[in-house]
Amino acid sequence: MTVSAxxxxxxxxxxxxxxxxxxxxxxxxxxxxxxxxSEAWRSVERQIGAPLRQQLNTIVEELISLGEAAGRLIAVSRSDPGQVAKAQSAVQxxxxxxxxxxxTLDYIGDAVNSRTSPLLRIALSNLDRLAVDSMxxxxxxxxxxIPRVLVYQDKGTGASILRAGVRLWVPGAVMPVAAIKIVRHNLYRPTSLFHETGHQVAHLTNWVPSVRKCLESALAGDRELQTMxxxxxPEIAADVYAFLHTxxxxxxxxxxxxxxxNTILRWPVGDPHPVGWLRTALGCAFSAFCFGTKGPWVSLMGAMRAHHPLERAEPxxxxxxxxxxxxxxxxAAACLTAPVPALDGRPMTxxxxxxxxxxxxxxxxxxxAGPALWTSAHWRMTEGIRIVALAGLREAERPATATDWINRARTWLTMEPQHQRTLRELSNA
Incomplete structure (x- = not known):
């Protein structure tokens, strides 16, 4: 650019x-x-909030330094027209x-700010801990x-994760904790939480290539099925992880x-998830392999076949x-027995x-445990994940009392841990 005086x-x-x-x-x-x-930030445990805020502070200060450097170039260009092009590039x-x-800030802010009420802040804080426990x-x-985890609530039907260590939108910045979205309808039946921590664990242990290789072997002789x-x-490994927890x-x-x-028998191009029909069938096969051929998984498989016969799929x-x-x-056997490199070749089981x-x-x-299972701090700390598994099992296998189990799980998950209650009372004193 040539600039006249x-x-x-x-x-x-x-x-x-x-x-x-x-x-x-x-x-x-x-x-x-x-x-x-400020209330939402206070609800985040220090081990989660501190590294998050430190990373955000670094990102913001680097941004401001970049802007101030552009300002200095603009000042120079007032007396040196040859610098205008550089100043313009710096502003852009x-x-x-x-x-x-x-x-980046909008994503993290929305995640933290999803803790919109006292009960929701307690529930999400409890899920933070359960997620870490699962890994x-x-x-x-x-x-x-072991990464720290920030769980947040959002709309939709499925959970997701932004893994700890993944690069953020800002060059050079990485996510210091894992951020896991849990959707509203599954907040109090949070088995999907362990599917998402499964993605984090699979990444850190290099498990997925092994699962892929075992699938190839199990389907030897059928190239089409192998490819599919x-x-x-990656999604099957995460499903295995959720199954092994709940x-x-x-x-x-x-x-x-x-x-x-409309979707259970469809295979959209590029979808990383198994066809919903097969994904459910595989979960039922996991149950039969591990727990026996009698159980609610048999009824679920029959109901799915009746509601969604294969003839409705594309030819x-x-x-x-x-x-x-x-x-x-x-x-199912291949997935459950796939060796994990970081576990010296032993399976996740x-x-x-x-x-x-x-x-x-x-x-x-x-x-x-008796009734104390739903009120005791001891049981919450030592068996929290299995309590989620129990509540989900009872809800699934006893439709007539499902609402009671849903309410029981909600009450349990929104119960404030004693150490948090003590800290809150001290801060308010």
């Missing part, structure tokens, strides 16, 4: 005006309450970085760091999500579904024994 003041004024606007907006980011309330770079930072035994055995099933390995409850909850008549998909069902027991969440084991837990 007459044009230069107007151009520099324009750059200065633009920068003033974007830099003023950037400086508001220094206040964390610009994007999440700053604008683009602002959008990246804004996207601890495996990652400790594997010698891997191996593409689903047993049949995870299967029933999954079916409630995928059981839409080109029907043979793949039928052949998959012929191989479903082999597929070597750490997470499925027998612990069998109907018989959960019944024994219920009988041993």
């Amino acid at each position: 007459i044009e230069n003041p107007a151009l520099v004024d324009d750059l200065e005006r633009q920068l003033a606007h974007w830099l003023a907006a950037a400086r508001t980011f220094r206040d964390a309450e610009e994007f999440a309330s 770079t700053f604008r683009r970085r602002y959008i990246q930072v804004d996207t 601890t035994s495996v990652l400790a055995r594997a010698g891997k760091p 099933w191996t593409a689903w390995a 047993g049949y409850a995870s299967v029933a909850a999954l079916y409630d999500v995928v059981g839409d008549i 080109t998909l029907q043979p793949l579904l039928a052949r998959s069902m012929e191989a479903i027991e082999r597929i 070597s750490v997470l024994a499925p027998a612990r969440v069998s109907p018989a084991a959960l019944k024994d837990l219920e009988r041993t």
Whole structure:
């Protein structure tokens, strides 16, 4: 760009005006309450909130430094027209970085700010802890760091995760904790939480390639099925992880999500998830493999076949579904026994024994603990995940009393832990 002495003041004024606007907006980011309330931030445990706020502070200060550097170039360009082009480029770079930072802060702010009421803050804080608990035994055995977790509520039908360590929208920034979305309809039946922590664990332990290889072996001789099933390995690994934590409850909850008549027999191009029909069938096969051929999973499979017969699938998909069902027991066994590299080649079941969440084991837990299971801090801390499994199992297998179990789970999940109650009372004193 060639700038005459007459044009230069107007151009520099324009750059200065633009920068003033974007830099003023950037400086508001220094206040964390610009994007999440103080109450919401206080509900986040220090181990989660501190690294989050530190990362956000770093991102914001780097953004402001970038803007101030652009300001210095603008000042130089007032007396040196040859610098106007550089100043203009610096302003444009700053604008683009602002959008990246804004996207990052908006995401994290929405996650923190989803804790909109006292009961919801308690429930999500309890889920933060359960999520960490679900990863601890495996990652400790594997010698891997255990990420902290921020659980947030949002709309939709399915959960999701932004893994700890993943790169954020801002160049050079990484997520210091795992952020897990749990949807409203499953807030008090949070088996999907363990599907998402399964993604984090699978990434840290390099489990997915092994699951993919075992699927290839189980489906040797049928190239079409191999191609179809191996593409689903990441989601299948996460389903296995949820099953090993909550047993049949995870299967029933999954079916409630995928059981839409318009989609359960469809295979959208590029969808990383198994066809909903097969995904449910695989969960039922997990249950039969681990718990026996008698149980509520048999009834669920029958109901799904009746409600959604394979004949309703697209003609080109029907043979793949039928052949998959012929191989479903082999597929289930392959997934459950796939070696985990970070566990010295042992399967995930070597750490997470499925027998612990069998109907018989959960019944024994219920009988041993009695009514205290739903009120005791001891049981909450030592058996929290199995309590989720028990409530989900009872809700699924006893439709007539499902509402009672849903309410019981909600009451349990919104019960404030004693240490948090003590801290709150001290802060209010």
